[in-house]
Amino acid sequence: MTAAIDVHGLSKAFGDKRVVDDVSIRVEAGRVTGFLGPNGSGKTTTMRMLCGLLTPDAGEGTCLGLDFRRQSREIKRRTGYMTQKFSLYEDLTIGENLEFVARVYGLDRRRQRVTAALDQLGLASRRNQPAGALSGGWKQRLALAAAVLHEPSLLLLDEPTAGVDPKARREFWDEIHALAAGGLTVMVSTHYMDEAERCHDIAYIAYGRLMARGTTGALIEQSRLVTFRAEGEGADRLASELAGRPGVEMAAPFGSALHVSGVDRAALEAAIAPFRDRFAWRETRPTIEDVFIHLMNRAEDNFA
Ligand code: ADP
Numbered sequence: 001m002t003a004a005i006d007v008h009g010l011s012k013a014f015g016d017k018r019v020v021d022d023v024s025i026r027v028e029a030g031r032v033t034g035f036l037g038p039n040g041s042g043k044t045t046t047m048r049m050l051c052g053l054l055t056p057d058a059g060e061g062t063c064l065g066l067d068f069r070r071q072s073r074e075i076k077r078r079t080g081y082m083t084q085k086f087s088l089y090e091d092l093t094i095g096e097n098l099e100f101v102a103r104v105y106g107l108d109r110r111r112q113r114v115t116a117a118l119d120q121l122g123l124a125s126r127r128n129q130p131a132g133a134l135s136g137g138w139k140q141r142l143a144l145a146a147a148v149l150h151e152p153s154l155l156l157l158d159e160p161t162a163g164v165d166p167k168a169r170r171e172f173w174d175e176i177h178a179l180a181a182g183g184l185t186v187m188v189s190t191h192y193m194d195e196a197e198r199c200h201d202i203a204y205i206a207y208g209r210l211m212a213r214g215t216t217g218a219l220i221e222q223s224r225l226v227t228f229r230a231e232g233e234g235a236d237r238l239a240s241e242l243a244g245r246p247g248v249e250m251a252a253p254f255g256s257a258l259h260v261s262g263v264d265r266a267a268l269e270a271a272i273a274p275f276r277d278r279f280a281w282r283e284t285r286p287t288i289e290d291v292f293i294h295l296m297n298r299a300e301d302n303f304a
Helices: 044-050 072-077 093-104 110-121 136-147 166-181 193-198 215-221 233-243 265-275 286-304
Strands: 003-014 017-028 034-035 058-063 080-081 154-158 185-191 201-208 209-214 227-231 250-254 257-262 280-284
Touching: 003 185, 017 044, 017 185, 017 201, 017 209, 034 166, 034 193, 034 286, 044 154, 044 185, 072 080, 080 136, 093 110, 093 136, 136 154, 136 166, 154 166, 166 193, 166 215, 193 233, 193 286, 201 215, 201 233, 201 286, 209 215, 215 286, 227 233, 227 265, 233 250, 233 257, 233 265, 250 286, 257 265, 257 286, 265 280
Parallel strands: 034 185, 034 201, 080 154, 154 185
Antiparallel strands: 003 017, 003 058, 201 209, 227 257, 227 280, 250 257
């Protein structure tokens, strides 16, 4: 497979605060990579450096086959970027917004491109409506259409669906996968677990460091987490009794059941032993959310 991004030793400080610390990352072309991690951990900063929007303090490598430090102009030209904040004009119509973006990029075949984008979005009949009248989900789909109007090779999405309802988020993701199937490489930051599961690969970043990398399945394996699930009357209330016991990293209610996780199997089994009789226990596969919470706890410990 060819790498769309292959960068080593990426670092960036703002003042005396190192917000990205020696990150190396390789992203295959045509893959959808999810950036996850606590707020303020350097996800946006990393994405912006990879595509030439921000100058790194250190790091070498390529983006879209170009030297990511010396050829950032060309990389920017071939990149689409979209954030959670709606950046189009609410008082221009949907069509006018796309035409404006096409002009800014100096694109040829403007009318055809805009019409094709509107058709693809299912917005052709609403071409003359003000963008401000669209619902949140539709606004984000319009912004996505604007971000790919110049047919970029790389698409960066920074929490693009924050605050958007589940159905609209699903449609947005269908669109992302359709674009990736056409060869576009996508990097997307998110806090939603269902979205993490829709990525081909995950990069988990905490406090400026890349802590885990791979498919969700690989991340679950790498974590070495052991998870037990308890069911029975009051299982959900057991969380507070178990929390803080040796071996118990997490105890979280799931509906009327409880998930208890840790990496030390023997200690975890000893912790739940006194409750074996009162509940029905079985070992279960950790969820990707269990893994992220585990990674976050570990990062906090390292940070402290
Ligand atoms: P994330 O996307 O993971 O939430 P960011 O990359 O946005 O994290 O931010 C990482 C850290 O860098 C935060 O502490 C943030 O306040 C800081 N930061 C980001 N951009 C700037 C900037 N232009 N100047 C100073 N500090 C910044």
